[in-house]
Amino acid sequence: MKLITYLLISTSLILSIAGCESDEACLSNQNAVQASLFSAWWQEDNDTTLTQVSVTGLNMEDSIYRNQTISELFLPLDYHTDTTSFVISANTLKDTIHFIYEKELNFISRECGYIFSFDLDTVIHSNAFIDSVSVIYPTVQYGETLENIKLYIY
16 A cells, blocks of 8 residues: 555656656747857857847837846747847947848647747847847747857957
């Protein structure tokens, strides 16, 4: 009898832990363009950092970053449009970057519901300190942590 009780409690515990893991995945929705920063002065990719960086989405009130030192950016895409734009300030310089994309609604699970995935079509930027942009992995998907773009900085 004790063995059966132990097995039932153990099974219930394992199932409840597995259930929590899927709920946590629902909450970690990472639908953001992931950008790494590189120096434009080197022929080979050489990671770089920017200081005093602030990032604000155009037509958004809240800052995504505010006076931070960064070597990568996570830029969330807008579900309601095909374009999302950001103003990136570093020290006294400002650049604007525009992402043009297609979006697709995907079913994840009954617990998580539906999410969007995005396919980057075009990236346009100004040139105050951004030299160029290279799209490495154009698909921005739920829960992935892949580098989507490389920003080459002067």
